[in-house]
Amino acid sequence: MAAIFQGVGAAATLSSSPSNSFVPKKFLTSPRRSFCVPSSVVVRSDGSVNFDLNSKSRRAQQLVANATKADSSAASSSSNPGHELLLFEALREGLEEEMERDPCVCVMGEDVGHYGGSYKVTKDLAKKFGDLRVLDTPIAENSFTGMGIGAAMTGLRPVVEGMNMGFLLLAFNQISNNCGMLHYTSGGQFTIPIVIRGPGGVGRQLGAEHSQRLESYFQSIPGIQMVACSTPYNAKGLMKAAIRSENPVILFEHVLLYNLKERIPDEDYICNLEEAEMVRPGEHVTILTYSRMRYHVMQAAKTLVNKGYDPEVIDIRSLKPFDLYTIGNSVKKTHRVLIVEECMRTGGIGASLTAAITENFNDYLDAPIMCLSSQDVPTPYAGTLEEWTVVQPAQIVTAVEQLCQ
Amino acid sequence: MASAFSAAKFSAQPFPLNHTSTTSHDSSIVFAKPTSLFLGSTRKLRLTSSSKFNLSRRSGTVDAVSDVVKQKKSKSSPSLLITKEEGLELYEDLVLGRAFEDMCAQMYYRGKMFGFVHLYNGQEAVSTGFIKLLKQQDSVVSTYRDHVHALSKGVPARAVMSELFGKTTGCCRGQGGSMHMFSREHNVLGGFAFIGEGIPIATGAAFTSKYKREVLKEADCDHVTLAFFGDGTCNNGQFFECLNMAALWKLPIVFVVENNLWAIGMSHLRATSDPQIYKKGPAFGMPGIHVDGMDVLKVREVAKEAIGRARRGEGPTLVECETYRFRGHSLADPDELRDPAEKAHYAARDPITALKKYLIENSLASEAELKTIEKKIDEVVEDAVEFADESPVPARSQLLENVFADPKGFGIGPDGRYRCEDPKFTEGTAHV
Numbered sequence: 001m002a003a004i005f006q007g008v009g010a011a012a013t014l015s016s017s018p019s020n021s022f023v024p025k026k027f028l029t030s031p032r033r034s035f036c037v038p039s040s041v042v043v044r045s046d047g048s049v050n051f052d053l054n055s056k057s058r059r060a061q062q063l064v065a066n067a068t069k070a071d072s073s074a075a076s077s078s079s080n081p082g083h084e085l086l087l088f089e090a091l092r093e094g095l096e097e098e099m100e101r102d103p104c105v106c107v108m109g110e111d112v113g114h115y116g117g118s119y120k121v122t123k124d125l126a127k128k129f130g131d132l133r134v135l136d137t138p139i140a141e142n143s144f145t146g147m148g149i150g151a152a153m154t155g156l157r158p159v160v161e162g163m164n165m166g167f168l169l170l171a172f173n174q175i176s177n178n179c180g181m182l183h184y185t186s187g188g189q190f191t192i193p194i195v196i197r198g199p200g201g202v203g204r205q206l207g208a209e210h211s212q213r214l215e216s217y218f219q220s221i222p223g224i225q226m227v228a229c230s231t232p233y234n235a236k237g238l239m240k241a242a243i244r245s246e247n248p249v250i251l252f253e254h255v256l257l258y259n260l261k262e263r264i265p266d267e268d269y270i271c272n273l274e275e276a277e278m279v280r281p282g283e284h285v286t287i288l289t290y291s292r293m294r295y296h297v298m299q300a301a302k303t304l305v306n307k308g309y310d311p312e313v314i315d316i317r318s319l320k321p322f323d324l325y326t327i328g329n330s331v332k333k334t335h336r337v338l339i340v341e342e343c344m345r346t347g348g349i350g351a352s353l354t355a356a357i358t359e360n361f362n363d364y365l366d367a368p369i370m371c372l373s374s375q376d377v378p379t380p381y382a383g384t385l386e387e388w389t390v391v392q393p394a395q396i397v398t399a400v401e402q403l404c405q
Numbered sequence: 406m407a408s409a410f411s412a413a414k415f416s417a418q419p420f421p422l423n424h425t426s427t428t429s430h431d432s433s434i435v436f437a438k439p440t441s442l443f444l445g446s447t448r449k450l451r452l453t454s455s456s457k458f459n460l461s462r463r464s465g466t467v468d469a470v471s472d473v474v475k476q477k478k479s480k481s482s483p484s485l486l487i488t489k490e491e492g493l494e495l496y497e498d499l500v501l502g503r504a505f506e507d508m509c510a511q512m513y514y515r516g517k518m519f520g521f522v523h524l525y526n527g528q529e530a531v532s533t534g535f536i537k538l539l540k541q542q543d544s545v546v547s548t549y550r551d552h553v554h555a556l557s558k559g560v561p562a563r564a565v566m567s568e569l570f571g572k573t574t575g576c577c578r579g580q581g582g583s584m585h586m587f588s589r590e591h592n593v594l595g596g597f598a599f600i601g602e603g604i605p606i607a608t609g610a611a612f613t614s615k616y617k618r619e620v621l622k623e624a625d626c627d628h629v630t631l632a633f634f635g636d637g638t639c640n641n642g643q644f645f646e647c648l649n650m651a652a653l654w655k656l657p658i659v660f661v662v663e664n665n666l667w668a669i670g671m672s673h674l675r676a677t678s679d680p681q682i683y684k685k686g687p688a689f690g691m692p693g694i695h696v697d698g699m700d701v702l703k704v705r706e707v708a709k710e711a712i713g714r715a716r717r718g719e720g721p722t723l724v725e726c727e728t729y730r731f732r733g734h735s736l737a738d739p740d741e742l743r744d745p746a747e748k749a750h751y752a753a754r755d756p757i758t759a760l761k762k763y764l765i766e767n768s769l770a771s772e773a774e775l776k777t778i779e780k781k782i783d784e785v786v787e788d789a790v791e792f793a794d795e796s797p798v799p800a801r802s803q804l805l806e807n808v809f810a811d812p813k814g815f816g817i818g819p820d821g822r823y824r825c826e827d828p829k830f831t832e833g834t835a836h837v
Contacts, residue, residue, distance in 0.1 A: 103621055132620050138653070143605040143646035150609020153594060154544065156616060177602055182595065186587035187578035188807035190594070225814045246810035274816050274823070321816025321824075328819040360819050 080266045088258040090232035091121045094239035095159065097268070099129055102157060105243055108135045108148050109161030109198075118163050119199055119258050145171035145196065149178045149248075152194040157243060165200030165252065166212040179248045180223035195242045197251035199258070201292055201342055202379050202390050206255070211379035211386075215252055216348040219320050226319040227273055228252040228291045232262040234317060237271025245273060252319070254292045276323035282312030285400055286330040288353060289340040290316045293391060297340050300396035309400060319349050322356055331357060335366040336403045340391055345373040370399050485767055486702045492760070492769045493778065495533055495701055499757045500782045502529040502553035505562060506732075508786045509552065509569060513736050517794075518569045521598075522583045525553040527699075527731035530756035531663050532557045534704025535631055538712055544592040544630040546607035549584035550663075550730075551596045554633060559591040566789035572796035579799050580807065600634065601641035604660070607632035608647045611658035611721075618718075629715040630658045637668025639682045645689075648723065652690040655720035659711045660686075662725040663698065669734040670742045686723030698726030699754040702763065729754075802831045 085093070099105045106129075107122055113136035116123035126134040137144040141162065148158040162168040168175065175196065182190055202211040215226060225247050229235035235253070242249035271277075279294065280301060289297045294315050301311050312330050316322065331337055337357060339350040350371040357369055372391045379389050487495065506524040513522050525532065528550075536545060536557035547554040555565055560576055568575025569583055576588050577596075585596035594610055597603040610630040617626040638644055639662060651658050662682050666673045674680050686693025692714075696707045704726060711722040729751035733740030764770040809815065812825035824830055 106616065106620075130620065132616060138646070138649055140642075140646035140650065143608070143643050143650065146602070146605020146643065147609040147612055147647075147650065150546075150594065150606035150611075151613045151616070152609070153606065154610045154613040156613050173599065173602065174605060177597075177599060178606065182587075183810055184807045185577060185581040185585040186589075186595070187576065187580050188810075189577070189587050189589040191810040193810070223808050223814075225809075245814075247814045274813055318816070321814065323817050324819045325817045325821040 082263045082265045084263045087232045087260045090236040094236035098243040105157045106133045107159045110163045141170035146174040152192045153190040157193050159195045162198030165198045165214045176221050180221040191246050192248045193246050194248045199253045199255045201254040203255040208378035213343045216343045224248045226250045230294045233264050234271045241270040241273045274318050276326040277315040280313040282310040284310045285336040286334045287313045287338045293340045296393050300393035303397050331361045332364045337369045339371040344376050489769045492764050497778050498533040499529045504782045504786045521735050523550040523735045524732045528728045530701035531698045531726045534701045535708040542628045544610045546594045546603040547633045551586045555586040555593050560588045562789040563792040566793040570793040573799040574796040600638040601643035604643050604647045611656035614657050627716045633661045636664040636673040648689040651721040657715035658721045660723045665728050665730045683725040691721045693723045695725045698728030
């Protein structure tokens with residue numbers, strides 16, 4: 001059973017799995033980085049995860065991701081059993097822990113306080129921390145995002161929630177001009193340790209405006225980092241890492257993933273913001289994905305395994321910057337790359353990733369990179385049309401078969 | 406000399422569109438009691454400890470005009486508004502602002518600075534009147550017309566001039582330029598190129614002040630933030646959104662409108678349905694004050710009250726300063742649209758001349774003392790230019806610095822190391 005290396009601690013020396021080939025060397029030899037300080041490094045002892053769907057979902061979509069290889073080398077399991085929770089609860093736990101740890105961490109957004117967040121990520125936090133630390137804002141995205149940036153410049157560590165990522169388009173002025181730029185234009189005098197987060201992505205017939213993927217719009221902004229979470233484990237880890245980071249970080253969540261259930265460790269951990277996550281090691285083809293498409297890919301992986309293929313699946317997690325080390329190692333091994341994303345094709349994350357891989361690893365490719373993205377259409381309301389807007393597992397299977405000819 | 410205040414009244418009549426001047430220039434506001442809310446502010450915010458921030462907007466009438474009309478009673482002898490020390494300090498700051506901006510114009514035409522440079526000539530009374538009342542920990546947020554705000558707040562003239570020359574000794578290492586003056590030490594939070602963009606930042610700084618007092622329990626934290634912006638900005642959404650939030654949470658902020666009647670070539674009257682900006686304060690639950698922005702003493706009196714209000718936790722104030730810029734919008738603006746008569750009218754109300762007259766007539770200073778100050782400022786400005794001239798330009802290695810506070814944000818390179826660990830990285834040879 002492959003030890004899936006989930007958590008990373010640069011400062012902590014690894015006590016387990018020194019032979020794990022997925023451990024980047026730098027974490028074994030360079031103890032200098034004190035930026036993330038987990039109390040322990042956790043290596044998962046088995047690769048299986050179970051996902052329960054929200055019972056309200058109308059379509060019976062199997063999101064089982066039990067296509068990991070069975071390889072139980074050097075797996076040192078943590079002695080704690082961990083605890084099970086849903087993804088939105090994991091986000092809340094991460095947020096709550098950081099708020100307890102640092103009194104300067106605060107939350108701002110619409111309905112985050114008394115309502116508990118439209119997706120319940122901030123449920124009960126206002127009761128615990130007060131109305132000023134979990135601030136219900138009026139409906140003024142541009143201004144309250146700017147307010148968060150001003151607060152970050154003057155010493156606080158705000159977490160700004162966009163009720164839906166699409167609403168942050170209204171805050172684009174502040175995100176682009178101030179969030180990304182002020183550290184630079186001030187000559188390094190002011191830091192902006194802000195986290196901007198919210199649900200995005202195509203949901204269940206939410207209509208065009210509520211189904212947007214903003215990662216492509218934000219990716220060009222210099223000075224920000226972007227990460228996308230996809231499991232309760234990395235949701236909590238990324239939330240904590242983003243809050244602790246001195247850089248402005250945009251954390252993309254997905255509307256359909258909030259009710260995923262997983263068992264996560266009890267101890268304190270973070271997920272490195274700049275690293276990708278190896279989901280399923282393989283030999284034949286590298287499939288790069290993030291957020292919800294990870295589950296479509298894993299579903300397709302089951303079919304592919306039955307057909308005799310051995311796909312390597314990497315959840316890139318860090319949308320900006322890309323983890324070219326993990327990605328590069330994979331490309332050097334498999335020589336074929338398929339990118340599966342929910343972003344639009346034009347100017348999307350996949351487009352940038354294609355360019356980055358071509359520039360850096362062209363010699364290792366046996367075939368042109370394939371990129372499966374959503375159609376460049378405003379997401380239709382009708383269920384059938386909406387289904388065809390995003391990439392489905394069948395398309396992924398076909399693409400891999402094509403790549404591996 | 407009699408107090409500079411006189412009673413003034415404001416009518417609530419609709420403003421005719423073709424009116425060529427806004428309000429009478431004798432208008433000035435007096436506040437009846439220093440510790441009470443201004444009249445015209447109708448809010449008593451009930452900040453209950455339970456979870457509700459409830460504002461009962463229906464009680465009482467909303468006055469569209471804040472018209473506090475009372476003669477200020479003299480305390481003892483004919484009350485002067487300032488002491489000699491204060492007077493000289495104000496004068497020096499006004500002259501510094503003027504001399505510096507004039508030198509900027511010179512340097513621009515000599516090719517020492519480039520791009521968009523927006524000069525503050527004529528508006529000095531607003532900057533001096535407000536900022537000289539602040540403490541170091543108070544914050545100032547400005548727009549692209551920010552040189553003098555930075556200088557008034559205490560940023561050395563050398564640092565500002567170097568920044569304008571694009572040298573690495575500038576306050577922002579040459580990376581910001583004319584429109585982005587920042588100083589952590591002096592709490593100047595910018596310098597913003599897009600109008601309205603700084604107002605939410607100022608609101609955030611004020612929020613931090615309130616947070617420190619109420620959440621972090623720093624009981625003596627009474628830092629105030631001043632947001633400076635123009636008449637054009639008052640038609641922008643961010644202005645209104647922030648007025649709402651500041652009043653809602655009683656943030657310690659003062660919104661200072663530098664109404665110089667022109668947004669590049671757009672007259673305020675052609676752009677605004679109701680040109681009386683101060684009236685918009687009470688609509689959000691804060692006092693709205695109009696003051697003669699060409700008179701530094703009047704501005705200072707209003708500022709004292711507004712800043713005092715904020716410090717005491719009574720919430721925000723909207724202050725509209727009627728002022729005028731003697732030069733064009735920027736050094737690239739031919740300034741052809743403004744009526745010469747209008748310019749002459751305001752030139753006659755030059756704030757420096759006015760304060761000089763006040764100081765001399767009230768025997769607070771002699772001509773010689775003022776001349777000494779002017780000479781000193783000339784030397785300061787000359788020295789700033791020399792310093793900027795001799796400073797080095799930024800090296801190539803500076804290009805990628807300061808993009809991220811934590812340079813790990815540049816990511817992990819193909820070799821497995823963080824890009825920033827590459828010794829050549831800051832030379833910009835590492836491709837991102």
